[in-house]
Amino acid sequence: MDSSVDSAVRSLRQRVPVPGRLPAAEKVRRDAEVVADRSRGLKWSTIAQRHGLSERHAREIWKERLAAEPLEAVDGRDMLTEALLQVEAAIEDLALLAQTTNNDPVKLGAIRARLAAMADRNDLLRLAGYMPVSLLAARTEADIRTMGDDIVAVMNKHRIPDTAIDDLLAALRRPVARSNGHHG
DSSP: OHHHHHHHHHHHHHHSOOTTOOOHHHHHHHHHHHHHHHHTTOOHHHHHHHHTOOHHHHHHHHHHHHHHSOOOOOOHHHHHHHHHHHHHHHHHHHHHHHHHOOOHHHHHHHHHHHHHHHHHHHHHHHHTTSSOSSHHHHHHHHHHHHHHHHHHHHHHHTTOOHHHHHHHHHHHHHHHHHHTTOOO
């Protein structure tokens, strides 16, 4: 008889929530919402207020999630390709929206957003070293390429060995690479 009373008490304790504590399913949902809010860029004070938490507790939830899902090693080229494809898709979507809408404020907003996305694409390409950092760097690179071609022509005319020409061209490319953000 005592064991059945103990069993009933244990069963009751499992079903009755502890005051001040969320049931497990609600805690999982709330924690996911905290993480989603922080991922969207909300401030800790806003997140704490939205979920009835202290800022410290909201930060702890975020840190637990980061620890549970460590970043995996990524290939930079894959990430760049993915980012460029996403920006290109946004540019296309905005161009189509501007073309098909009859609402002038929407059209203007789509055009402005498309121009911003195009600037973002160019920034990505610059950061990855595929575009010059500035117009001056582009002009300098073109001048050095022309000068390199002229030097090679003179060296070929005087039968300078190809290895010497290759070494000279490599030396000329180094300053251009540095001015465009490359380091190698």
